[in-house]
Amino acid sequence: MIRFFIxxxxxxxxxxxxxxxxxxxxxxxxxxxxxxxWQDNFNSLNLDVWEVYDEVVxxxxxxxxxKGYLVQDTDSGDKSxxxxxxxxxxxxxxxxxxxxxxxxxxxxxxxxxxxRYKNENNYYRFLLSSERKEIRVDKKVEGNFYNLSTFAEExxxxxxxxxxxxLKNENIKVYLNDRNFFEINDNQFSKGKxxxxxxxxxxxxxxxxxxxxDYKIEPQEIKYEITRGPYLQNITCDKxxxxxxxxxxxxxxxEYGLSKEAKWSVASSDPVTKHEIKLENLNPETDYxxxxxxxxxxxxxxxxxxxxxxxxxxxxxxxxxxQMNFLRHREIVEQISKHDFDFIxxxxxxxxxxxxxxxxxxxxxxxxxxxxxxxxxxxIGNHEQNSKNxxxxxxxxxxxxxxxxxxxxxxxxxxxxxxxxxxYPQKTHYTDYTIGSDQYKWLKAELSSDEAQNSxxxxxxxxxxxxxxxxxxxxxxNKKNLVPLFEKYGVDISFSGHIHGYERGYANGVKYxxxxxxxxxxxxxxxxxxxxxxxxxxxxxxxxxxxxxxLLLFKxxxxxxxxxxxxxxxx
Numbered sequence: 378m379i380r381f382f383i384x385x386x387x388x389x390x391x392x393x394x395x396x397x398x399x400x401x402x403x404x405x406x407x408x409x410x411x412x413x414x415w416q417d418n419f420n421s422l423n424l425d426v427w428e429v430y431d432e433v434v435x436x437x438x439x440x441x442x443x444k445g446y447l448v449q450d451t452d453s454g455d456k457s458x459x460x461x462x463x464x465x466x467x468x469x470x471x472x473x474x475x476x477x478x479x480x481x482x483x484x485x486x487x488x489x490x491x492x493r494y495k496n497e498n499n500y501y502r503f504l505l506s507s508e509r510k511e512i513r514v515d516k517k518v519e520g521n522f523y524n525l526s527t528f529a530e531e532x533x534x535x536x537x538x539x540x541x542x543x544l545k546n547e548n549i550k551v552y553l554n555d556r557n558f559f560e561i562n563d564n565q566f567s568k569g570k571x572x573x574x575x576x577x578x579x580x581x582x583x584x585x586x587x588x589x590x591d592y593k594i595e596p597q598e599i600k601y602e603i604t605r606g607p608y609l610q611n612i613t614c615d616k617x618x619x620x621x622x623x624x625x626x627x628x629x630x631x632e633y634g635l636s637k638e639a640k641w642s643v644a645s646s647d648p649v650t651k652h653e654i655k656l657e658n659l660n661p662e663t664d665y666x667x668x669x670x671x672x673x674x675x676x677x678x679x680x681x682x683x684x685x686x687x688x689x690x691x692x693x694x695x696x697x698x699x700q701m702n703f704l705r706h707r708e709i710v711e712q713i714s715k716h717d718f719d720f721i722x723x724x725x726x727x728x729x730x731x732x733x734x735x736x737x738x739x740x741x742x743x744x745x746x747x748x749x750x751x752x753x754x755x756x757i758g759n760h761e762q763n764s765k766n767x768x769x770x771x772x773x774x775x776x777x778x779x780x781x782x783x784x785x786x787x788x789x790x791x792x793x794x795x796x797x798x799x800x801y802p803q804k805t806h807y808t809d810y811t812i813g814s815d816q817y818k819w820l821k822a823e824l825s826s827d828e829a830q831n832s833x834x835x836x837x838x839x840x841x842x843x844x845x846x847x848x849x850x851x852x853x854x855n856k857k858n859l860v861p862l863f864e865k866y867g868v869d870i871s872f873s874g875h876i877h878g879y880e881r882g883y884a885n886g887v888k889y890x891x892x893x894x895x896x897x898x899x900x901x902x903x904x905x906x907x908x909x910x911x912x913x914x915x916x917x918x919x920x921x922x923x924x925x926x927x928l929l930l931f932k933x934x935x936x937x938x939x940x941x942x943x944x945x946x947x948x
Contacts, residue, residue, distance in 0.1 A: 414474060415467060416587035419447045428465045430497050438462035438575070444704055446481070447573065447583040450898065454576040456486055459504065459515075459522065461576030465494055467588065472568040475589040476542045482507070483536055483580030483701040483739055485730040490540055491572030499566060501525075502574060503542060503551055507533040507733055514551060514559050516566070525549075526559050536728075536738040541594065555594045579898045580701035580729065601625050605741050607669045607676060608748035610772040612720070613784070614661035614684045617752075618772045621652045623671050629654050633667035637678040653772055659683050679749040685719065685787040688926065692717065693786075696919035697724025697840070697874030699739060699895030700760055705917050705936065706743040706896035712938040713747065716921055720751055722791065724874030724892060725758025725840030732764045739896070741770075754784065758840040758874065759797035763806050780808055781816050783823045789924060790832035792823050794839040799854040800875060811858045820859075824866035833927055833948060835868050842873035844882050844889050846913040863887045869929070869946065878915040879933055881942055888946075892933065894918030914941055 417426070422442045431438050431453060438453040440462070447464070454461035471493075482488040485508035494500040498520040505512045512528040535554065543550040547564035550557060571588060575581035606621030619631050626648035633656060634640030643654050652671065659665065663683050669676045685691040694713055699706040713721075727740040744753070754773070757780045761767045768779055773793070775782035780795040795816060798807035810816045829835055843855040843863075863871055864885045874893035882889040894917040917936035922929065933942040 412589045412591040414471070414588040414590050416585065417447075417466070418585045419445055419583065424464075426466050429462065430465065431462045432460040432497075433462075436462070440464050445584065446704070448704075449573075449575040449581040450579055450702070452577050452579055454487075454578070456506075456577040459487065459576060461487065461574050461578070463491060463497075463572050463574045465491065465570050465572040467494075467570035467572075469495070469570055470568055471570065471588065473545050473590075475544065475592040476571055476586065477539065477589065477592065478573070478586040479537075479539050479584035481537045481580075481582035481584065481703070481738060482578070483582065483703060483729055484578045485733075486578040487574075487576035488578055488581050489574045489576075490542060491570075491574055492542055492544060493566040493569035494572050495566060495569045500569060500572070501549065501563075501566065503540065504574070504576070505533055505553070507730055512553070512558055514549065514561060516563065518565060525561050525563060528558050532732060534734040536733060536735040541592070543592075552594060555597065582704075599624055601627075601672075601674065603669070603671070603674055603676060605737055606745070606748070607667075607679065608741065608745070609681055609750070609752040611754075611774050611784075612681065612684055612752045614686070615657065615659045617656045617659060617665075617681055617683065619654050619656065619667060619669060619681075620770075620772060621669050621671075621676070623650050623652065623674065626650050627671035627674070630670040631656065631667055632670065633665050635663075635665065637666045639668075651769055662686050662689060681750060681752075682719070687788055689787055690923070690925045691719045691787045692921060692923040694718050694721045694919055694921055695724070695838075695872050695890070696721075696892050696895045697756075697758070697872075698726045698877055698893035698897035699743070700726045700729040700897050701739065702896040702898065703739050703743060704896075706739065708936050709895050709917055709919055710743045710747060712934060712936065713919055715938060718751065718921060720786070721747070721753040722793075722836075722838050722872060723753055723755040723895075724838060724872055725756045725797075726760045726874060726893075726897060727755060727758070729760055731761035731766055734766060736766060736770055754791070754793065754838070756793045756838045756840050756874075757795050757797065757808075759800055759807070763797075763808065778816075778819075781819065783829075785828060785832070787924060788833040788926065790829040790835050792820065792829070792835075792837045794820060794837060794859065796839045796841045796855060796859065799841040799852045799859075802854060811854065817858060821862055824862055824868070829866065834924060834929060835866070837863060837868050837871045839871070839873050841875050842880075842889065842891050843871060844884060845876050845891070846880050846882070860884075860887075872920075876913075878913055879918040879941060880913045881933075881944075882912070890920065890933075892918055892920050894936075916941065 436453040439451045487504045487506045489504035491502045501516045510532045514525045541552040547562045549561040551559040604622045610618040629652040630644040631654040632639035632642045668678050773779040773782045783792045795808040796810045845851045870888045877893045877897045880891040920933045927948040929946040
């Protein structure tokens with residue numbers, strides 16, 4: 378086992394009421410109440426007061442502070458034996474105390490809290506994994522783990538949540554989002570430090586941690602508010618779809634006009650929390666102002682632009698795989714926002730675990746300022762897992778099968794393919810795309826259609842790529858089932874994601890672009906091999922494509938908005 382010891386500072390006394398004290402962990406002066414014994418807001422890069430302990434030989438962890446979060450972003454650990462990487466701090470003499478921490482668990486493996494920590498072989502721990510539908514409390518005694526209680530009745534739906542643990546003598550109470558999950562009596566350990574733990578988790582983010590001598594959970598009423606959006610979907614020359622979420626069920630109204638004045642409106646009286654309104658009979662290439670209303674809730678005014686006419690120039694952004702690292706996704710979006718464009722195509726894996734209802738932390742929140750005025754079209758990825766949330770969160774052009782669809786924009790035709798099964802042939806919950814399947818027949822019909830063949834540019838967007846640098850053995854199913862159609866019907870560019878990084882290739886008249894740099898982990902073991910391939914760049918990235926009649930200008934950018942690749946095509 379690998380062990381790292383870092384100098385620690387022990388605090389023995391609670392802070393006095395409303396005294397100003399220097400936070401030795403962040404270097405800032407703050408006002409505190411007498412219930413706070415100790416806290417770390419991770420506003421400083423200094424982790425000198427923390428001790429890291431990795432439980433698995435040769436599994437290196439990566440604990441660091443990033444933008445106010447304590448982060449651990451490696452697969453360190455063994456989820457089968459529930460061994461991970463721990464980071465420890467505090468006072469070994471702490472006895473009765475309350476721990477509260479705010480957590481973002483972007484990955485779906487285990488994350489948790491250690492308490493009454495005596496040493497690496499003796500402590501209590503709380504663990505949660507959404508994928509395994511498991512929430513548990515264990516104790517480790519002389520190196521052996523014993524489960525004290527487990528909750529496995531439902532999948533945990535939250536990416537961002539709070540953990541609160543009350544310790545009073547032998548009594549242990551655990552709350553998640555202020556809901557009590559466990560009350561356990563066990564007196565094996567009466568005092569000790571605290572810690573945070575990550576098991577095979579590429580996306581562990583701890584916002585802060587506070588130790589209280591006294592803390593009271595107050596019941597909170599649900600605040601009635603717009604919780605997501607508005608955001609734009611499926612914009613054509615004469616139509617637009619506007620979506621938003623509210624915390625409570627209510628009606629749906631969109632008011633719109635050519636100025637910030639409600640000249641027209643479309644309404645639905647159905648009480649829902651996921652709102653979707655279609656505007657029709659719009660003029661092409663025209664700016665409209667709109668706002669959304671749900672009962673007494675009224676949004677600000679925003680603007681949208683209908684699709685470009687046949688011969689008008691336009692531009693779009695392409696990228697994918699933003700799941701897990703929402704901090705990097707925010708930075709990519711910040712760079713995207715510096716560009717002028719009409720819409721975004723996304724190559725899938727917008728979240729790490731599609732069945733979780735919370736798609737905001739990883740996807741919608743970073744994009745919220747863009748999606749009020751620019752639509753996004755998403756190819757379904759393997760991490761969406763064909764869950765109902767994909768279909769509820771997007772309004773794609775083909776209502777019969779929103780997981781594969783096509784759209785006409787300007788002089789170009791876009792076809793979105795559902796092909797995660799190319800990466801996971803044994804997982805039958807992914808949609809079939811092979812020869813003879815409904816999707817294959819549809820794809821062939823779309824690519825051969827007059828609309829596609831008469832368009833100046835023909836693009837295909839999917840999640841799993843057909844070619845990957847360094848090997849032609851990857852994703853044979855795409856080469857067998859999709860590539861022949863691409864070549865036969867003259868696809869100009871195939872955009873894909875899945876393999877985190879950037880690549881451009883060319884085969885038999887078709888360009889293949891992998892743009893999977895929106896935030897997905899770049900420190901997986903597989904990435905080490907790709908770093909050795911000169912044509913593949915393991916960087917966060919996005920692409921901008923400008924269409925000027927028969928001229929296509931392509932530029933790929935890294936997270937610093939520096940050009941990493943560019944080319945032009947002319948028909």
